[in-house]
Amino acid sequence: MPPVRADRLLSLLLLLQNRGLMTAPELAAELEVSVRTVYRDIEALGASGVPVRGERGPEGGYSLMEGYRTRLTGLTDAEAGSLFLAGLPGPAGDLGLGAVLASAQLKVEAALPGALADQARRVRERFHLDAPAWFRDADPVPHLERIAGAVWERRVLSTRYRRWRGEVHREVRPLGLVLKGGIWYLVALSETSENSEDTVRTYRVSRFQVVEETGDLFTRPTGFALAAYWAESSRRLEGALRQDTARLRLSPRGQKLLPMQFGAAGARALRDAGPPDGAGRVEVELSVESEAVAVGDLLRLGTEAEVLGPPGLRQAVAGAVTVLAERYAAER
Secondary structure, eight states: OOOOOOHHHHHHHHHHHHHBBHHHHHHHHHTTHHHHHHHHHHHHHHTTTTOEEESTTTTTTEEETOOOHHHHHOOOOOHHHHGGGOOOOOHHTTTOOHHHHHHHHHHHHHSSOHHHHHHHHHHHHHOOOOOOHHHHHHOOOOOHHHHHHHHHEEEEEEEEEEEEEEEEEEEEEEEEEETTTTTEEEEEEOOOOSOOOOEEEEGGGGEEEEEEEEEEEOOOOOTTOOHHHHHHHHHHHHHHOOOOEEEEEHHHHHHHHHHHHHHHHHHHHTTTOOOTTSSSEEEEEEOOOOOHHHHHHHHTGGGEEEEEEOOOHHHHHHHHHHHHHHHHHHHO
């Protein structure tokens, strides 16, 4: 008989303990093995003294003898570390922690008293977090698992990174990973050609072309807090991007579209809007990015918005509309 992995046997035991009667195909799907392997593992559990009961027929399956419970629920270091991703099975898989997370969840569920275990199952049945944004495929992140390992183990990485102006070599000291809107970002200490001192920078993981370990370890900076850095970095980025203010006149439908298209900035603009005119239109001041970006963003509002100012932005939008009108007026 081929060897049976102890961790898989424990997972099988905890599945039967937590969920009661399960068929061989159900167990095979949970454990990601064949039905034949499940039969072999059930036999191994019985041989080790675990009272597994098999029931034949369409309503049959496998279960533990009533009253039997195991206390083998201790978490490994990897399982404990994976629990912060309990609501994110997709990202856990990206990090190479899918199987580890599943094992950890089974162990935690087995350790809960009956009432709490039932409540945990109800929560899992009724709530699900789907992190990626709509209508956008996830970034390919072939190097994510290696980068995550370097974050855990404080390993220096030699990388080749794709920027808008071409590829650059970067030696980075990974401090943490952030999942934002379905996109993975690496926060790391790095030297650049412009700056010989290490600086904390943010990299989009999908843009790493090559990631190799140098064999060196590094010391994390004292007092560095990933969440605090990310919050401050996000505020700086938004401030740098949204440097201009557009004055708009919005129709009633445009008022509904504004927060959908511009998020929090749109909601703030509506909150501070002036009183509606006789046609229900309101004037707002909206924070926007550079003129080139703002033109495209504002055109998404279509005929439901009129740009009142500043004059340069109004002229740029009018110019874009003129080009579009001429293009679509031309006969094919």
